Structures are given as structure tokens and as C-alpha cells.
Amino acid sequence: MDRIRRLALLGVWGLFAIFPVYWMAITAFKEQRDIYQGPFVVPGVDFQPTLQSWEYIAGTGRDQILLGFGNSVLFAAVSSFLAVVIGAFAAYGLARYKYRFGPFTNSDLSFLIVSQRIMPPIVAVIALFAMFRFVGLLDTHFGMILVYTWFNLPLTVFILTDFMSRIPVEIEHAAAIDGYGKFDQIRKVMLPLAMPGMAAAYLLSFFFVWNDFLLALMLTFRDAQTLPIVITALSAQMEPRWWLISAIGLLAIIPPALAAIVLDRFMERQVLRGGIR
Amino acid sequence: MKYLLIAPPLAFFFAISLIPLVYTVWLSLTSTNIAGGGGWVGFDNYARLLADTFFRQAYGNTVLFVVIGVAAQYVLGLALALAVHSLTRGQRLVRLAILLPLMIAPLIVGFIWQTLLDSRYGPVNGLLRAVGIDPVAWLTDSSFAFISILIVDAWQWTPFVFLVLYAGLRTLPTEPFEAARVDGASGWRTFADITFPMLIPASIAAILLRAIEAFKLFDIVFYITGGGPGGATGTVSLLGYFTALRSGNMGYGAAMTVVLLLTVIAIALTSLLILQRALSRPDLSGEQAFARRQSRTREVEHG
Numbered sequence: 065m066d067r068i069r070r071l072a073l074l075g076v077w078g079l080f081a082i083f084p085v086y087w088m089a090i091t092a093f094k095e096q097r098d099i100y101q102g103p104f105v106v107p108g109v110d111f112q113p114t115l116q117s118w119e120y121i122a123g124t125g126r127d128q129i130l131l132g133f134g135n136s137v138l139f140a141a142v143s144s145f146l147a148v149v150i151g152a153f154a155a156y157g158l159a160r161y162k163y164r165f166g167p168f169t170n171s172d173l174s175f176l177i178v179s180q181r182i183m184p185p186i187v188a189v190i191a192l193f194a195m196f197r198f199v200g201l202l203d204t205h206f207g208m209i210l211v212y213t214w215f216n217l218p219l220t221v222f223i224l225t226d227f228m229s230r231i232p233v234e235i236e237h238a239a240a241i242d243g244y245g246k247f248d249q250i251r252k253v254m255l256p257l258a259m260p261g262m263a264a265a266y267l268l269s270f271f272f273v274w275n276d277f278l279l280a281l282m283l284t285f286r287d288a289q290t291l292p293i294v295i296t297a298l299s300a301q302m303e304p305r306w307w308l309i310s311a312i313g314l315l316a317i318i319p320p321a322l323a324a325i326v327l328d329r330f331m332e333r334q335v336l337r338g339g340i341r
Numbered sequence: 342m343k344y345l346l347i348a349p350p351l352a353f354f355f356a357i358s359l360i361p362l363v364y365t366v367w368l369s370l371t372s373t374n375i376a377g378g379g380g381w382v383g384f385d386n387y388a389r390l391l392a393d394t395f396f397r398q399a400y401g402n403t404v405l406f407v408v409i410g411v412a413a414q415y416v417l418g419l420a421l422a423l424a425v426h427s428l429t430r431g432q433r434l435v436r437l438a439i440l441l442p443l444m445i446a447p448l449i450v451g452f453i454w455q456t457l458l459d460s461r462y463g464p465v466n467g468l469l470r471a472v473g474i475d476p477v478a479w480l481t482d483s484s485f486a487f488i489s490i491l492i493v494d495a496w497q498w499t500p501f502v503f504l505v506l507y508a509g510l511r512t513l514p515t516e517p518f519e520a521a522r523v524d525g526a527s528g529w530r531t532f533a534d535i536t537f538p539m540l541i542p543a544s545i546a547a548i549l550l551r552a553i554e555a556f557k558l559f560d561i562v563f564y565i566t567g568g569g570p571g572g573a574t575g576t577v578s579l580l581g582y583f584t585a586l587r588s589g590n591m592g593y594g595a596a597m598t599v600v601l602l603l604t605v606i607a608i609a610l611t612s613l614l615i616l617q618r619a620l621s622r623p624d625l626s627g628e629q630a631f632a633r634r635q636s637r638t639r640e641v642e643h644g
Contacts, residue, residue: 066528067427070423070424070427071424073420073421073424074421074424074425074428074435077417077421077439078435078438078439080496081438081439081441081442081496081500082438082441084442084450084453084454084457084496085441085442085445085453087453087456087457087464088449088453091456099462100462102462102464102467103462103463103464103466103467105464105467150349150350150353151350153346153349154346154347154349154350156346157343157346157347158347161343161346163343163344163347173347173351176351176354177350177351177354180354180358181553182553182605182606182609183358183362183602183605184556184557184578184598184601184602184605185557186557186559186577186578186581186582186598186601187361187362187365187598187599187601187602188357188358188361188362188365189361190365190368190581190585190586190591190594190595190598191360191361191362191364191365191368191595192357192361193585193586194364194368194591195360195361195364210357211357213353214353214356214357214358217350217353221350246342247342274446275446275447275448277446277447277448277559277560277563278557278559278560278578278582281563281582282582282586291446292446292448292449292560295448295449295452296448296564299452299564304456306456309449309452310452310453310456313445313449313452313453316445316446316449317444317445320444321444
């Protein structure tokens with residue numbers, strides 16, 4: 065009885081979880097007519113699949129979609145890299161040194177950095193819009209990379225501090241004896257050891273930038289538009305072109321999926337394989 | 342060297358969190374509009390907020406989305422985690438199916454569900470028509486629009502709760518469960534006495550993280566209903582955006598976001614206090630349940 069209830073729950077939820085994605089996938093192969101006469105759910109029976117949306121993406125809409133796609137990939141890749149590198153050095157500092165600013169110590173510093181994540185982005189972003197307009201960073205690639213790096217730093221510092229503090233300090237001592245300076249100790253010894261944590265932090269950062277809508281909506285309007293902004297622009301037109309947006313939605317799954325596949329190998333890697341015996 | 346390491350994140354903190362925050366608070370005390378005009382008005386914006394029915398509705402909606410949404414997602418996520426955990430085969434595949442919605446950008450989730458719930462061409466109403474039920478105005482009737490947003494949010498974020506709780510389940514020690522089996526405890530008793538108490542830390546983490554994110558709800562609503570019909574699904578983030586940037590009323594919009602921030606801080610601090618209490622109480626960390634089981638098992642063994 066218990067077992068049947070559980071399987072029923074999983075079955076119902078499975079359908080609920082998968083159907084919307086299936087719907088997007090088939091809608092990407094429809095024409096306007098199939099949408100207006102629908103809802104059609106079985107390709108080949110209800111409607112004949114067409115490549116109309118893909119032809120549009122490769123033709124008329126190419127420049128606009130490519131711009132959004134390129135910007136999204138660029139921002140996600142570069143700002144995640146910066147957030148992980150800056151985050152890794154800071155995490156090393158927080159894990160190994162004792163800081164003191166008046167009454168504030170390490171845990172307060174970590175909290176300060178991580179707490180930014182609690183703040184709803186809308187709070188900062190209205191002021192940020194005015195500030196960016198003032199210094200001319202509105203709708204620039206540099207400005208967006210800056211903002212996304214800021215957006216992800218709390219996360220990378222949080223993940224990597226925990227990671228760094230688990231690496232035995234003896235390894236560094238060994239590296240120091242071998243004549244490595246402090247910077248080289250971090251770069252050549254600590255960072256490779258922290259690779260799994262850094263890969264996980266990079267992947268999460270990538271996802272967050274890829275999925276962001278609010279920051280791009282506020283701070284970009286033409287040159288630095290990301291994919292979600294291009295999508296809203298395309299959906300705002302007169303007849304809702306579901307087929308086209310579905311196709312872009314399908315394409316949009318590829319970069320984060322690729323990032324996950326590539327980074328998966330690094331995350332699996334054993335932290336301290338043969339480190340100290 | 343030591344200070345060089347943490348200088349960049351602190352610089353980011355000051356430049357992009359603290360200065361904008363201070364600036365937002367200052368803005369909220371002025372009548373600044375997007376074209377540059379306006380002056381100091383003190384707490385007028387906040388006084389105006391109290392009487393603003395649109396804001397009160399958006400604030401109420403935000404709180405309701407957090408409370409109802411997170412509660413529903415927790416219950417569903419827990420049920421799914423337990424169900425998947427008890428599977429003997431196919432765990433990997435089922436897990437993947439459950440996690441699928443997490444991998445899609447919220448804006449695209451909004452798009453998909455807008456088409457699914459479309460009153461004329463959407464498959465949900467198509468199904469209702471097929472079984473002889475009158476089509477529902479999912480997105481244009483205020484109560485249904487509210488429910489629709491809850492459904493979409495649950496579709497996207499229940500997998501997150503599932504993930505945290507499932508990971509929690511996997512790290513539980515097996516001894517208490519074996520002891521319970523020896524006792525002949527029923528499935529429900531095992532859950533109530535052992536599984537649930539031991540999952541409390543993971544549960545608090547999942548609920549807290551979800552609640553913090555839920556307060557930021559923006560993308561899905563922006564795309565699906567734009568806050569409509571008549572403000573029925575508007576959130577503070579959404580109203581703040583429309584007020585500050587679309588209507589250009591930056592001072593007033595800033596005041597809205599400051600109220601949102603204060604709410605989030607109050608809730609985060611309260612939760613942290615509760616969390617600290619909970620973790621320091623043995624009966625809530627599952628240790629006591631474990632000890633109880635063990636002593637009972639011993640009684641059984643020794644007659």
C-alpha cells in the first residue's frame with residue numbers, strides 16, 4: 065500500500081515535471097497554424113513537424129539571437145571565472161589567516177560577504193542603474209561582467225572557504241620547504257587541490273548568470289543584451305511566436321548543460337589523492 | 342599579502358552592495374525621478390507606502406508566495422525525497438526527471454507555462470475541454486492567476502528542496518533504522534520518530550534558502566502575468582521595478598525595496614536564532630530519538 069502510494073506520487077510528479085519540457089520541445093517544431101488550431105501534443109499525428117523556427121533562427125533572426133546568445137555565454141564564462149579566482153584567494157585568506165578590523169574577525173567578514181546573497185537584487189539595482197548611468201557603464205560588457213562577478217562572489221567565497229579549510233596545512237609547509245613563495249604556494253599547490261570545489265563553484269556561478277533576468281533587464285538595452293532580454297523582446301511582438309521562443313529555449317539549455325558535462329570530471333576528482341601520507 | 346587576499350571581495354562589497362544600498366536608502370528619502378528632478382522629502386515616501394493599496398497588495402502577495410509556496414514545496418520535496426530514497430532501482434533516472442525543471446532559466450519557465458496555461462491554445466485547458474470541464478481563465482482571473490504562479494514556482498523549485506532533503510537522507514546513519522525495524526515500528530512511526538527529527542537540520546537549510554530566494558520572486562511573474570490582473574500577482578520586486586524604472590519614480594520605488602530588505606533581514610535573523618536554538622537541542626537533532634530507540638532495543642534483547 066505504502067509502496068503503491070509512493071510509486072503513484074513519483075509517476076504523477078514525473079509527468080508534471082517532464083510534460084512542460086516536452087511541450088516546449090515539440091512547440092519548437094510547429095508552425096503558427098499548428099498553434100492556433102491546437103493544442104496539439106503528438107508530433108506526426110496531430111501536426112507535421114516543420115523546421116520553420118530553426119530557419120528563422122538561422123536566417124532573419126540570426127543577428128539578434130546570436131547577440132543575446134554570445135553576450136550570455138561571454139558574461140557567464142568570464143564573470144564566473146573572475147568570481148572563482150577572486151573567491152579562491154579570499155577563501156584561502158579566510159581559511160588560513162586571522163583578520164581583525166576593530167571588533168570584527170574572520171566569521172564577521174565571511175558573514176558580511178555571504179550576506180549580500182540575502183539582499184534581494186532589486187534593492188541594489190535601482191541605485192546601480194543610476195550609478196552606472198552616471199559613470200557610463202550602462203549597457204556595456206565591462207559593466208555587466210563587473211555586476212555578475214559581484215553577484216557570484218558571495219557564493220564562491222562561501223563554497224571555497226569551507227573547501228580550503230579542509231586542506232591540511234602541512235601540504236603548504238612542504239611547499240614552503242621546497243622553496244615556493246606564498247603566492248606560488250597558493251597558485252601551484254592550493255588551487256589545484258581545491259579544483260573540485262572550484263569547479264562546483266564555477267558551475268553554480270555559470271548557472272546563476274545564465275538564468276539571471278532582473279540585472280540584465282535593468283542594466284542593458286541594446287549592445288549588452290543577454291538571451292533572456294532578447295526573448296522578452298521577441299515575445300512582446302504582436303502575434304506570440306511560440307514556435308520561435310520554444311526553439312530558443314531549447315538552444316538555451318545547451319551551454320549550461322555543456323558546462324555541467326565538462327566540469328563534472330573535475331568535481332569527481334579526489335581532493336587529496338596522494339597528498340600526504 | 343594577508344589583506345591583499347580579501348581586498349577584492351571587500352571592494353566589490355563596498356562598491357556594488359554598500360554604496361548602492363546607502364544610495365537606495367537616500368533615494369527613498371527623496372522624490373528623485375528618473376529624469377533627474379526631485380528633492381528631499383524625508384519619510385513622506387514611507388508614509389505614502391502605508392496607504393498605497395497597490396503596494397500593500399504586492400507586499401501581501403510576496404509574503405503569501407513565500408509562506409504558501411515554500412510550505413507546499415517543502416511538503417512535496419520531502420515526499421519526493423522519501424519516495425526516491427526508498428526506490429530499489431532506477432533512482433538515477435527518476436532523480437534526473439525530478440531535477441529537470443531546475444535546469445531551465447526562470448524566464449523560459451515563465452514562457453513555457455504561459456503557453457501551457459493559455460486559455461485558448463494551451464494544453465491544460467485542452468485537457469479540461471476533452472474531459473468536459475469548462476476551460477479556466479488561468480492567467481486572467483485574479484484567484485486563478487495567483488494559483489498559477491504558485492504552481493509554476495513549485496514546478497521550478499520543488500526539485501531544489503528535493504535535492505537538499507535527498508542529500509540529507511543519504512547521509513543519515515543506518516543504525517536507528519535497523520533498531521526501529523527490530524522493534525517492529527510501523528512506517529509512520531519510523532518517519533515521525535527517526536527520519537523527520539534527523540532531517541530537521543537539512544529541512545531548516547532547505548526552507549531558509551528557499552524563503553530567501555522566494556522573496557526575490559520576479560522573472561516568472563514578470564513574464565507570465567506582468568503582475569496582473571489588476572495587481573493580483575504583483576510582488577514587491579516587480580512593483581519596485583515598474584515604479585522606479587518604468588514610471589521613473591525612483592525615490593518611491595527605492596522606498597518599496599527598502600521595506601522589502603528590512604522584511605528579509607528580520608526574517609533571516611529570526612530564522613538564524615531559531616536555527617541556533619534547534620541545533621543546540623539534542624531532541625531536535627535526532628540524537629535523542631536515536632538514544633530512545635537504542636535503549637528500547639536493548640530492553641527487547643535482554644527481555
